[in-house]
């Protein structure tokens with residue numbers, strides 16, 4: 001993600017589910033292109049650190065919200081790419097992606113003759129309040145799509161494991177980059 005410019009400065013955060021009620025997450029403020037094991041820590045599904053002397057990602061509540069809602073989720077990625085940032089600032093409450101072969105990277109889509117409505121929620125520095133808005137969107141029908149955008153901020157994508165989360169993120173970033181390029185034509 002760093003090599004692709006999706007986590008500039010100290011942006012972005014990553015997590016994996018270690019087992020029931022245990023999540024490994026990046027610590028806050030570390031550069032995601034220079035991670036070492038010391039930049040990771042463990043929290044429970046409510047985001048409470050096992051080692052209270054360490055500060056987890058400021059967005060840990062969004063990662064934990066994914067694990068609480070989706071028992072099959074094993075890894076979650078958050079980045080701040082240019083296409084995500086620009087398009088989410090111009091979008092309404094969703095971005096429709098249709099006609100792309102790469103839609104097949106998403107669960108349940110077997111053809112490019114499909115579309116997904118990618119939720120976009122307003123940014124909020126209050127992560128608990130932001131998570132409540134995300135949950136309301138899931139309850140309203142957005143629950144089948146393993147990702148969402150935060151306006152002017154970034155993207156969250158998850159999968160059963162880290163390779164699947166990364167594959168979905170790459171597919172989504174590719175399609176959003178195409179959408180951005182198309183607007184320049």
Ligand SMILES: CSCCC(=O)C(=O)COP(=O)(O)O
Pocket residue numbers: 009010011012013026027028029030056057058059078
């Ligand atoms: C400098 S990026 C602002 C915070 C943010 O949006 C982010 O993704 C990184 O926050 P963290 O606490 O996980 O380092």
Ligand SMILES: [Zn+2]
Pocket residue numbers: 011012013059078079080153154
């Ligand atoms: Zn962020």
